[in-house]
Amino acid sequence: MSPADADQDLMRRIQEGDPAAFEVLVHAYQGLVFSLVRRYLGSRYAGVDDVAQDVFVRIYRARHDWEPRARVKTWVYSITVNACLNEIRKLRSPKHRLVGSFTAVFGEGADGEGEAARGGGVADLHEPAAAGEGVTGAVAARVRSAVDGLPEQQRLATVLSRFHGCSHDEVAAVMGTTVPAVKSLLMRARDRLRRVLADLAAPGTVPAGDDA
Amino acid sequence: MMDLDALSPEQRAAVLAAYRDGELDDASAREVVAWLDAHPEALRALEHDRRTWELLGRYEDEPVPAGFSARVLEAAGVRRPRLRLRPYTLAAAAALLLALGAGAGLLVRQAPETGAPALAAIDLDLVQHGSLDALLSLSDAEFEALLADDPARLADASTGG
Numbered sequence: 001m002s003p004a005d006a007d008q009d010l011m012r013r014i015q016e017g018d019p020a021a022f023e024v025l026v027h028a029y030q031g032l033v034f035s036l037v038r039r040y041l042g043s044r045y046a047g048v049d050d051v052a053q054d055v056f057v058r059i060y061r062a063r064h065d066w067e068p069r070a071r072v073k074t075w076v077y078s079i080t081v082n083a084c085l086n087e088i089r090k091l092r093s094p095k096h097r098l099v100g101s102f103t104a105v106f107g108e109g110a111d112g113e114g115e116a117a118r119g120g121g122v123a124d125l126h127e128p129a130a131a132g133e134g135v136t137g138a139v140a141a142r143v144r145s146a147v148d149g150l151p152e153q154q155r156l157a158t159v160l161s162r163f164h165g166c167s168h169d170e171v172a173a174v175m176g177t178t179v180p181a182v183k184s185l186l187m188r189a190r191d192r193l194r195r196v197l198a199d200l201a202a203p204g205t206v207p208a209g210d211d212a
Numbered sequence: 213m214m215d216l217d218a219l220s221p222e223q224r225a226a227v228l229a230a231y232r233d234g235e236l237d238d239a240s241a242r243e244v245v246a247w248l249d250a251h252p253e254a255l256r257a258l259e260h261d262r263r264t265w266e267l268l269g270r271y272e273d274e275p276v277p278a279g280f281s282a283r284v285l286e287a288a289g290v291r292r293p294r295l296r297l298r299p300y301t302l303a304a305a306a307a308l309l310l311a312l313g314a315g316a317g318l319l320v321r322q323a324p325e326t327g328a329p330a331l332a333a334i335d336l337d338l339v340q341h342g343s344l345d346a347l348l349s350l351s352d353a354e355f356e357a358l359l360a361d362d363p364a365r366l367a368d369a370s371t372g373g
Contacts, residue, residue, distance in 0.1 A: 019290045026281045034280075035273050049277055053284050060288040136270075143270040162268050187229060194264045201264040 007072035014063045022063075026056055032073075032164065033080050039159040040084045042148045047087065055083045077164070077174045081156065088152070139200060146196045154189035157182055214240055216247045228258060319363055 001009070010028075013021035033055050038048045058079050066075055150158060153175070160166040160174060161182075171182045194201065216224050230236050231244040248255040285291035350358065357366035 019285075022288070022290050023281070023285060026284050030276050030281055030284070031273070034276050038274065039271070043271075049280070052280070053287055056284040057288045060290065139267075140270045140272065143268055147268065147271055158268075162265065163271070183226070183229065187225065190261055190265065193268070194261055197264055197267055198260075201267045202260050 004071060004073075008068060011063070011066050011072055012068070014060075015066070022060060025059070029073075029076050030056075033076065035163060036077065036080050036159060037084055039147060039163060040081070040156055041087060043144045044148070051083055051087050055080045058083060071170075074170055074173050077160065077166075077170075078176075081174055142197065142200065146193055149196065150189050150192060154185050154192070157185040158189045158193075161186060214243050216244070228254070232258060232262065315358065315361060318361070319366075 007025075007028075010021050010025050014025060030052070034048065034052045037052045037055065038045075041048060041051065055076075059076060062079065066072070147155060147158065156175060157171055160171045161168075166174065168179045168182050168186075172179045175182065214227070216227060219227065227236075227240075227244065231241055236244065248258065282291070351369060353369035354366055357363075357369050
């Protein structure tokens, strides 16, 4: 049985009221959900745990809405993105706008060009590594800040594509948009990241790669 | 036959992105490779882009916090919440029950002489059922009398005197 088939079977059992099946689903997807929430809302956002928990509560409540033709992974990602958007809307409400950390976490609006124009987020890109992290930690901090500093839609497309291995079709399905729109978002995100991380990734500089 | 030089910068960028993502057929990919050989600046830009994308791998995942799945199952109503008592809370509760038990024994012995059947009944209930409900049902005056270990005062308080 393929992983996708196993997921389908799991969802059927959850719909039939098998609590053990839901527990298996939580264990199988908690890492992915946590990773997506953290990178989408920003690595410094303190509410990641609560949002990730809310995702699974939403999944359980919506278990009867799932249809067998839908890929479970895409469905879970869609619910995760909706929970994150809900959190972003909440934090953008007038009540929360007073919170100083808001702009630090979410920076600019969905269009994404405001921050660059204001110069906001540049300081984040020079965020010092924690004491003792060394060069490797400093590079990781720069990369985290660069991703955090991407406009919201570009960040989501980048996270799904780069960190979750989603195809353009899958990213489009999760984001509720078209494949050309996803390609455009990714092109802009890559262009921005290339500029922001130029000193680290340009040929002839510190070797890039996953081997931190 | 694809002529990349004839394309607009946006179109050319899209073709190069498709090449980078492995979306071109073999013939088109070979044409792009030939074009890149003649345009080292574009080749460097493509390499820079690839290295930047790889660099994102430095943004590592953090482990899921301990107890996360248990909290999720409780929040979803799939698993009943566990009663979480800290050790000192448990020790305090045990000490209170012991004190109440001792006090109850004393009062039961004294009850016929002091006429405090209400307290005896309450404390027997505490001892027999180990419940704090009876204690919570006491009025302030009854509770103070119990703490003072004063059966006569408790009898007064119980009868509303």
